Amino acid sequence: MTANSLNILITGAAGGMCEGINSRLAQAGHHIICLDLDLDRSEAAALKIREQGGKATAFAADVCDEQAVATLHQQIRDHIGAVQVLVNAAGILDRKYLKDSDAQSFRRAIDINLVGPFVMIKEFSEDMLQAGWGRIVNIASIAGTTGYPYPSYAASKAGLANLTRSLLEDFWGTGLTVNNICPGVVDTPMVIDSVRQQVRRRVPTGNIIDPAEIGGLVNFLISDDAKNINGTNMLIDGGATQLFSLFNNHED
Template sequence: MSGTKQKVVLITGAGGGMCTGINARLAKVGYALALVDFSAEAVERAVQAVTAAGGEAKPFVADVTDPAQVHALGDQVRAEFGAVDAIVNAAGVLDRKYLKDHDDDSFARALGINLVGPFRIIQEFAPAMVEQGWGRIVNISSIAGVTGYPYPSYAASKAGLSNLTRSLTIDFWGTGVTINSICPGVVDTPMVIDEVRRQVPRKVPTERIVEPDEIGAVAAFLLSDDARSINGADILIDGGATRFFQLFDRP
């Protein structure tokens, strides 16, 4: 980080499993955290975990799919912290539905959370970053946005999020704001079902599940000045799972 003012990062989905690692790492490098989730209980627990470890965090309850709630969130966060310097969009949902199982609304609902939500959050908070000439945005996408994936709403929303990331580099041209995606593989959170956990040694060359802290470490790097030339990237953190033709198992 540079400058004297303590930088502020807004993290959505902050009450979730992956954010245990992201919140802790960003608090450790000195960010003040505006933690957002639509579960009041989960975000309160996340704030307690950060403050118990000596960090600074405040809870905010909002549904990122609702424009009115995102605008209200903007007002609340600015009243508490002033301008936000960085965003981590981690709110997401994995709807395990195949084509035949989707109803009229379910596909749009998943896109609303995983793709439109980050768009709304960026639209609300990025103008202040542009104004101050420095900002960092990290979108938590997925390897499901890089390869095909069994659940189409998840795959399409995450592919959309990664391409939103690439495309917004043009909006932020010359502004001092960078935007990148992290594409995790299988991370040790409640989102992961036991069957997938069991597959990890056969499907992931590192033979290990990724810890939330590893995602936090990369997010912290992307938010640093050292990462100032990394822009529009998809950073894969998947132990190499997407790097080989999956019809081959380990030798």
């Protein structure tokens, strides 16, 4: 069914990874609905898309707040129309080992990385179910597959992977598909030099992932070429998951 132009809602749209996702989907002719917690940041992301010749609109909401998301849904319906594609990219990396962590920081990571996508999917899948077609793409991580030194992040991303698989029953025969993209190390300002060096030494391709590659994979998953790809974890990690040693702090 893929139309020439889809309304694509992207959470965390002001983040570094989303710059590549926003740009790639806008280049494909879609209307990008940029959502972030801060409206100024959302507006900046939307402006960058428009400066590149794309179509974008900015909104702000806390993805963990059910009432705020319900209000957002109505605002988007009133000003733009139904959302056909949801990309859950909002997330945080809580850089704490177990000894430095506490329940509060653990809950915050779970809230943003897992509860947020749940709230967004529950609310915005309504439009897709009514239309009989929709695409949901969750940005997870290889950390949800391999584990990670920061347990809150790994647990939240593993939960997101299982949430995605669990939704197959709800969306059975409805025309909706839901998939995870699980990146390795993506080239954003958050990546520290030591991690870049580890990628060059330990990832089979030796490459850090360009955010535009994530955008390309999202663009594929929302296309008719991917209509039978459903409930999957799509790895884009240069082979790092196979080695399981990218962040092995005990290796000399």
